[in-house]
Amino acid sequence: MGQLLIRNLDESVIAAWKRRADANGRSLQAELHAELTRAVSDQARANAIRALDAIRAGADMGKLERSSLDLLREDRDNS
Known part of the structure; x- marks a missing residue:
């Protein structure tokens, strides 16, 4: 473990x-x-929240409103 010394503190x-x-x-x-x-x-918590906000900002939120079945069909059709 480290130690700190703070000098000239009021x-x-x-x-x-x-x-x-x-x-x-x-x-x-x-x-x-x-x-x-x-x-x-x-x-550290604030940094994690900023990172999650950046991920959310880049996410296609429209996909969250669609059913997983529709998303799977779309993915299959695009393959």
């Missing part, structure tokens, strides 16, 4: 994170660990 920022950690029943280190991990997970 005392008010540290105090705010300590209050948040106390409110969540965690140590300051555990609170920051949880928040950093959540931020990365949220970013």
